[in-house]
Amino acid sequence: MNFLIKKNIFIRALSYIEGITSRNTNLPILASVHMRAKGKNIIISATNLELGVIVSLPAQVVTEGDGVVAPRILSSFLGQPSDTIIEVIKKDSSLFLKEQKRSATIQLEGEEDFPIIPSISPKEEAVIPSLRFIPALERVVGSVSVSEAKPELTGVFLSLQPREWVVAATDGFRLSEVRVGQASGVVSPLQCIIPLRCAQAIIKVFRGKELEEDVFIGYEDNQFIVRNEDRSVYIVSKVIEGEYPGYTSIIPTQFITICTIPKGEFLQNVKSAGLFASRANTVRIEIEGDKAHITSGEGDVGSFIASMDIEKSGENCSLVFNHHYLIDGLQNIQGEKFSFKVSKKDGPALLSGVDEKHYLYLIMPIRET
Amino acid sequence: MTEQELWQAVLTDIEVQTSRANFITWFRNTYVASRKNGVVSVAVPNGFTREWLQSKYHKAILKSLRNTTPEVKEVRYVIETKKAPPSAVPTRPAIAPTDSGQLAFEELNVNQSTNLNPKYTFDSFIVGPSNELAHAAALSVSKKPGTVYNPLFIYGGVGLGKTHLLQSIGNTLAQTKNVAYLSSERFTNDFISSVQEGSMESFKNKYRKKDVLIIDDIQFIAGKEQTQEEFFHTFNALHEQNKQIILSSDRPPRAIPTLEDRLRSRFEGGMLVDIGYPDYETRLAILQAKGKEKEAVLRAEVLEYIAHNIQKNVRELEGALNLIVASSKQLYDNDISLEQAKKTLSHLIGRPQKPIGFQHIIKTVSQFYEISEADILGKNRKQEVVLPRQVVMFLMRDELRNSYPSIGEKLGGRDHTTVMHACSKIEKSLQKNEGFEDELNLIKQQLYSD
Numbered sequence: 132m133n134f135l136i137k138k139n140i141f142i143r144a145l146s147y148i149e150g151i152t153s154r155n156t157n158l159p160i161l162a163s164v165h166m167r168a169k170g171k172n173i174i175i176s177a178t179n180l181e182l183g184v185i186v187s188l189p190a191q192v193v194t195e196g197d198g199v200v201a202p203r204i205l206s207s208f209l210g211q212p213s214d215t216i217i218e219v220i221k222k223d224s225s226l227f228l229k230e231q232k233r234s235a236t237i238q239l240e241g242e243e244d245f246p247i248i249p250s251i252s253p254k255e256e257a258v259i260p261s262l263r264f265i266p267a268l269e270r271v272v273g274s275v276s277v278s279e280a281k282p283e284l285t286g287v288f289l290s291l292q293p294r295e296w297v298v299a300a301t302d303g304f305r306l307s308e309v310r311v312g313q314a315s316g317v318v319s320p321l322q323c324i325i326p327l328r329c330a331q332a333i334i335k336v337f338r339g340k341e342l343e344e345d346v347f348i349g350y351e352d353n354q355f356i357v358r359n360e361d362r363s364v365y366i367v368s369k370v371i372e373g374e375y376p377g378y379t380s381i382i383p384t385q386f387i388t389i390c391t392i393p394k395g396e397f398l399q400n401v402k403s404a405g406l407f408a409s410r411a412n413t414v415r416i417e418i419e420g421d422k423a424h425i426t427s428g429e430g431d432v433g434s435f436i437a438s439m440d441i442e443k444s445g446e447n448c449s450l451v452f453n454h455h456y457l458i459d460g461l462q463n464i465q466g467e468k469f470s471f472k473v474s475k476k477d478g479p480a481l482l483s484g485v486d487e488k489h490y491l492y493l494i495m496p497i498r499e500t
Numbered sequence: 501m502t503e504q505e506l507w508q509a510v511l512t513d514i515e516v517q518t519s520r521a522n523f524i525t526w527f528r529n530t531y532v533a534s535r536k537n538g539v540v541s542v543a544v545p546n547g548f549t550r551e552w553l554q555s556k557y558h559k560a561i562l563k564s565l566r567n568t569t570p571e572v573k574e575v576r577y578v579i580e581t582k583k584a585p586p587s588a589v590p591t592r593p594a595i596a597p598t599d600s601g602q603l604a605f606e607e608l609n610v611n612q613s614t615n616l617n618p619k620y621t622f623d624s625f626i627v628g629p630s631n632e633l634a635h636a637a638a639l640s641v642s643k644k645p646g647t648v649y650n651p652l653f654i655y656g657g658v659g660l661g662k663t664h665l666l667q668s669i670g671n672t673l674a675q676t677k678n679v680a681y682l683s684s685e686r687f688t689n690d691f692i693s694s695v696q697e698g699s700m701e702s703f704k705n706k707y708r709k710k711d712v713l714i715i716d717d718i719q720f721i722a723g724k725e726q727t728q729e730e731f732f733h734t735f736n737a738l739h740e741q742n743k744q745i746i747l748s749s750d751r752p753p754r755a756i757p758t759l760e761d762r763l764r765s766r767f768e769g770g771m772l773v774d775i776g777y778p779d780y781e782t783r784l785a786i787l788q789a790k791g792k793e794k795e796a797v798l799r800a801e802v803l804e805y806i807a808h809n810i811q812k813n814v815r816e817l818e819g820a821l822n823l824i825v826a827s828s829k830q831l832y833d834n835d836i837s838l839e840q841a842k843k844t845l846s847h848l849i850g851r852p853q854k855p856i857g858f859q860h861i862i863k864t865v866s867q868f869y870e871i872s873e874a875d876i877l878g879k880n881r882k883q884e885v886v887l888p889r890q891v892v893m894f895l896m897r898d899e900l901r902n903s904y905p906s907i908g909e910k911l912g913g914r915d916h917t918t919v920m921h922a923c924s925k926i927e928k929s930l931q932k933n934e935g936f937e938d939e940l941n942l943i944k945q946q947l948y949s950d
Contacts, residue, residue, distance in 0.1 A: 157521040180525070180548045244522075247555060249547035303604045352579045354547045369546045381605050411601070453602060477603060498601040 132196025132221040134168040138213055138230065140188050144175055145206045147335040148186065151328075152202065153179035158244075164202045165245045168192045172363075176248050177202075182329050183248035184336065187363035199240045200226055208235050249367055251356050253349025257291045257317045261359075262343045267298050267309040268334050270463040270490055275327045276302035283373040286324040291317045291348065299378065305456045306378060306493040307463065321350050324375050329368035333357050336364055382493060383474035383481060388418055388445040390471045391485060397469075398461045400425040400437040405454035407435040413497055414454040418473075419447045427454070448473050450480065451497040460492035503532035506568060507542075513564040514557065526552050533580055538573035540565060543580035550577045615681045616674060620667035626789055628782025631661055634773040638665045638746075642672040645712055645744035649771035651735075655749045656775030659813030662748040665775075666714050669746060677711035684720045688727045695726075708737040712744045718767075719749045723758040732763055745770075755938050774934075778814065783807040786814060787821055796825040797834070802841045809845070820845055856947060858902070858910055861895050864947050877912040890922035891943070897923050899947070 148164055155161045158180075165176045171192060176185045198221050208228060209217070218229045226237045268287065276284035281303070290297040296317075299308040325333075337346065337359075349356045350370070357366045404414045404427040417424040423441045428434025450473065461469065464484045472481040482492040507530070515523050526549055533543035542561070544550045553561065554577055565572045622642070627635045634656075640648045654662050670681045682690075687707075694703035707713060713734070721727050738745055752774070753759060753767040778786065784807040791798055802824060810816050827844045828836035836844070866873045869888040876889050889911065896907045897919070904916035904923075911919075929936050 155525075158525045159521075178548065181546065183548065246548050247551040249551045251547065301605070304602055306605070352547065354579070367547060378605070479605065493605075495603040495605060498603050 132166070132168045132198055133193040133219070134173055134190045135193070135216050135218050136173060136188065136190040138209060138215050138217050140190075141173075141217060142206060142209050142212050143339050144186050144188050145202050145209070147332070147339050148175055148177045148184055149202045149206065150335060151177040151179060151182060151184050151332060155179070158246075160199065160240055160244045161246075162201060163199050163240055163245070165242065166198045166200065168195050168197075170195075176245075178246055178248050179328075180246060181326065182332060182368040183246075183366070184332055185248055185365040186336065196221055197242045198226055199242050199245050200237055201240075204237055208233075208237075249354065250365070251349075251351055251354060251367060253351040253356055255318055256347045256349040256356075257296070257321065258345050258347055259296065259313075260343060261337045261340075261346050263311060263313075264346045265334055265337045267311065267489075268330055270309055271298050271300040271307040272327070272330050272334065273459050273463075274300040274302060274305055274307040274492075275330070276300075278302070282371060283324060283375055286326045286371040287330045288375040289321070289323055289325055289348075291321040293317050293320070299375075301376075301378060301493075304453070304495050305460065306381075307460070308378075308491050308493075309489050310491075311489055321348075322375070323350055323355055324371035324373065325355055326368060326371055329355065329366065332366055332368075336366065340364070381479065382491070383472075383479060386445065386472040386474050386481070388443065388448045388473040390418060390423070390444075391442040391468050392423060392471055393439065393441070394461060394464060394467060394469045396439055397423070397425070398458065400439065401454050401457050401461070403437065404435045405458070407432050408454055411497070412453045412455055413451050414457065415449065415451050416457075417447075417449040418443055445473075448476075451499055452480075452494060453497060456494050460494060463490060463492065465490075501568065503535055506535070506540075506565070507532045509568050510561055510564040513567070514560060517560060526557070533578055538571050539576060540572055540574070541576045541578050544577050546579060550579060553577055616667050616670045616679070618671060620664045621671055622668045624789070624793075625661065625664055625668060626782060626786045628778050628785065630776035630778045630782060631656075631665075634661075634665060634775045637771055637773050638669050641744060641746065642669045645673055645677065646742040650739065650742070651745040651747055651767060651770035653747050653749070653753065653767050653770055653772045654775060655752050655772070657750065657777065657813065659815035660775045660777065661814060662775060663716055666716055666746055666748050670712065670714050673712050673744075678709070679712040679714065680707065680710045681714040681716070683716045684718045687715060687731065688721060688724060691727050691730050704734075707734050710738070710743065712746070713738055714746045716748050717750070718747045719751065719756050719759075721759075722756050725760075728760050728763055732760070732766075735763070735766060739766075751938065752934060754935070777812060780807055783811070783814075783817060786817060790818060790821055791825070794821075794825055796828065798824065798828065798836065799838065801838045802836060805838060805841060806845070810848075816848075820848055823848065856899070858892075858896050858900060858907075861892055861899070861947065865892050865895070865943060868943050868946065879912070890926055891940070893919045893922040894926040895943070895947075899944075 145164070152162050152164065161179055163177075167174045167176075168190070169192065171189060172187045173190045173192070174185060174187050176183065178184070205228075209230075215230055220227045220229075221239065222236075224239050226239055228235050228237070271287055275287060279285065284300075284302060286300075288297070288299045295310065295312045297308065297310045299306065301307070333346075337344075340359075344359045347356075347358050347360065353370055353372075355368045355370050358364055401414060404425050405412070408414055408427045409431075414425060414427045417426070418441070421441060421443055423439050425437045425439075426435060460482045464482065465487045466484045468485045470481075470483050470485050474481070477496065477498060479493045479495050482494065484490060511527060514527065529545040530549070530553075531543050533541040535541070542553070544553060558575065562572070562575050565575065622635075622639060625635060634654050637649055637652055638654070641650075641652050654665060656662055667681060670679050673679050690703060694700050721731060735745060747767065749756065752772065753764045756764070784803060787803045787807055791803065806817065806820050806824065810820050823844060824836060824841055827840070828834055832840055862873050862876050865888050866876055869884070869891075871885055871888055875885045876892055878885075880886075893907055893911065896902045896910070897904070902910075904919045907919045908914040908916045930940065
C-alpha cells in the first residue's frame with residue numbers, strides 16, 4: 132500500500148473516526164483503524180462492534196493495499212492541520228510516514244483480525260438535508276439519559292413520517308424535541324431509538340465536512356444506517372431494543388404562567404447563579420409582576436441575586452431548577468427572546484423559542500421541602 | 501438432540517480452534533434459532549457478528565454441525581436480539597443525579613408497550629371478604645396463566661379495585677410474557693382506525709400474538725357490532741392457544757345489554773367473580789396502608805371516622821384521605837384532630853344524599869314490581885306481593901337503619917320477628933342468587949336517582 136494524501140483531510144477524518152474505537156480486552160484490534168487504499172480513495176474504518184463508521188477520502192494511490200494501525204499515534208505524529216502532502220508507504224508490517232522533513236515508522240497490526248463492517252443497502256431510505264438534520268440531533272443529544280436503569284432512554288428517539296420528522300431525547304428530568312414538518316421521501320414510517328454514541332458519531336462526521344449534503348437514513352434488520360449520497364460517509368449501528376415512551380402526553384397544553392424573557396441576559400444570570408449554587412445545583416427562578424428574579428446561595432460559596440424585566444401573563448410563581456438543565460435547554464433555543472411557560476406547581480416548565488417553533492425543552496423542577 | 505445441545509457441540513468444537521478472545525467476542529449470545537429441512541438458522545446479536553461468522557467461521561461451523569447431524573445442508577445467520585424484559589418495575593422512578601429532590605416526569609413511568617402502571621401490584625392490594633375471591637382468582641391466573649381460569653371475568657361497582665387487580669396480574673406476568681392491557685374503548689378506537697387505514701393485518705397480528713390480553717371495562721363494547729365481531733375472533737384465536745384473557749366490567753355479562761350471545765356465553769364460560777363493597781375492617785386497612793404510603797401519621801380515631809363514614813368505594817376513601825392529609829400538613833401542623841377532620845370532611849360526607857323516607861321506598865319498590873302500594877301494606881300473602889314487601893322491609897333496615905319493630909309498625913302493624921325473617925331471607929337470596937342482587941341494585945339506583 133502506498134499513497135499520498137493532504138494532511139488536512141487525513142487529520143480531520145482521523146479525528147472523528149478515533150472516537151469510535153474502543154478498548155476491548157477481548158479484541159484489542161478494536162482500538163485501531165483499518166485503512167484501505169483503492170482506486171482514487173483511502174477508505175478508513177473503525178468499529179466497536181455496535182457502531183461502525185467508514186469514510187472515504189480522496190488521495191493519490193500509488194499502490195493499492197490495506198493496513199491496520201492505532202490512530203492515536205498516527206494523529207499525534209501528524210500534529211496540526213496544514214496543506215502539506217503526507218506520503219504513506221506500507222513496508223512489511225510497518226507503516227512509513229513522510230512529511231517534508233519529518234518521518235516516522237509505526238507498527239501495523241494484522242488485518243485479518245479486523246472485523247468486517249456490514250455493508251447494508253436498505254430497501255428504503257429517507258432523505259433529509261444535513262443542514263437540518265445535524266443541528267436537530269445536536270439540540271437533543273444533550274438530554275439523552277446516561278443511566279442504564281431505563282435502556283430505552285439511553286438513545287435519541289427518531290421518528291420519520293411522510294410529512295414530518297422528529298428527534299427527541301429525555302432522561303426523565305428534562306426532555307428535548309425537534310419537530311420538523313417536511314416531506315422527507317419517507318414512504319413507510321420509521322421509528323427507532325439511536326444509541327447515543329451513534330448519534331454523536333453522526334454529528335461529528337457530518338459536521339466535519341465543509342459542504343452540506345443530503346443525509347440518507349435507513350433501517351434494516353435491527354441495524355440503523357446513515358450515509359451521504361456518494362457513500363463517502365457510511366455509518367451503521369445497532370438500534371436500542373424496546374419502545375420509546377410516548378412522551379407527547381406529558382407535554383402540557385395549559386399553563387398558569389406564560390413569560391417572554393430576553394434570552395442572553397437570562398442565560399448569563401443563570402450561569403452566574405450556578406456558581407453560587409449548593410451541591411444540589413439549585414437555582415431559584417421567581418416570577419413576580421413583570422420581573423424575574425434569579426437567585427441562588429444555599430451553599431458555602433456565597434449568594435447571588437439578579438433581577439430582570441420580562442413580559443408576563445398569568446400568575447406569579449417561584450420554582451427551583453437544576454441550573455445545568457436550564458442552561459442546556461436555553462443554549463439550544465434560537466432568537467433573542469425565549470418563552471417560559473409553567474404548567475402547575477411541581478409540574479414541568481416548557482421552554483421554547485419565540486419565533487422558531489421547531490424546538491421545545493421540557494424541564495421538571497426540584498421539589499421544595 | 502435439541503437445538504441447544506446441537507449448538508453446544510458446535511461451540512465446543514470451535515472453542516479449541518480459536519483464541520479465547522475471539523471466541524468470546526464472536527460467539528457470545530449466539531444460538532440456534534431454527535432447524536428445518538436441513539437448514540440451520542443461527543441467531544446472532546448484530547450485523548458485525550453475522551458478517552464475521554459468515555466469512556471466517558462458516559466452514560468450521562458447517563463441518564461441526566455435520567459431525568453430529570449429517571443431514572444439515574445449509575447454515576444461515578439471522579440477526580435476532582432477545583427482547584429485553586420490559587424495564588423491571590423500579591421502586592424509584594428514575595435515578596436523580598443527587599438526592600436533591602429533583603422531580604421526574606411522572607407519566608414516563610407507565611410502561612408504554614404494556615400500558616401498565618407499576619404502582620398496581622398484588623402487594624399493594626388490600627384483601628377483605630368483599631374481594632378475597634376475586635383476589636384469589638387473580639393470583640391463580642398470575643401464577644398459571646392460560647390454564648386455570650380462562651377467561652377471568654371480574655365485575656363490580658365503581659372504585660372497588662378491578663383495575664388494580666387486572667394491572668397486578670399484568671405487572672406480574674409482564675416480566676416473562678407478552679402482555680397487553682387496555683380499555684375496551686382503546687381496543688375499539690384501534691379497531692376503527694385500522695379499518696380506516698387499511699391496516700387490519702397489523703391490528704390482528706398485534707392482539708392475536710399476545711400471551712395475555714387484559715381488557716378493562718368490557719361493557720363499553722356493548723352495542724358496537726363490528727367491534728364485538730372482531731373481539732370475538734380475537735378471543736377465539738387467543739383462547740384456542742391457551743393464551744390468558746382477563747376482562748373487567750361494572751356488571752355481570754348477563755346484565756350487559758346488546759352484548760352478543762356468543763360473547764356472553766364465552767365470558768360466562770370462564771371464571772366469573774365479583775368485587776363487592778369493602779366492609780369496615782377492609783376500609784380501615786386500606787386507609788392505614790395508603791396513609792403509610794403517603795408517609796402521613798394520622799390518629800387512629802381519624803382513620804376510623806373516615807372508614808365509618810365513607811362506605812361505598814375505595815376512590816372516595818382515598819379522596820377523603822388525601823384531603824385529610826393535606827389539611828393536616830397545611831393547617832393543623834401534621835396532627836389533625838378528630839373534630840378538625842370532621843369539619844374538613846363535612847362537605848364530603850354530609851353530601852346531600854337525597855333524603856329518602858320509607859314512603860319513597862314503598863313507592864319505588866311497588867313501581868318496580870308493578871303492584872300497588874296498598875298491596876305492600878296489606879295482608880295479601882301471595883308470593884308476588886310477599887317478595888316486594890320483604891324487599892321493602894330489607895331496604896328500610898339496610899338503607900334507613902330503622903329498627904325491626906318500627907319497620908313492622910310502619911308496614912301495617914306487623915310483628916318485628918316477621919321483619920327479621922324477611923331481612924334474613926332477602927340476605928340469603930342475595931348471596932345465592934346473582935340475578936337478584938342485580939335486581940336490588942337496580943332498585944337502589946332508582947331510589948336515589950329521581
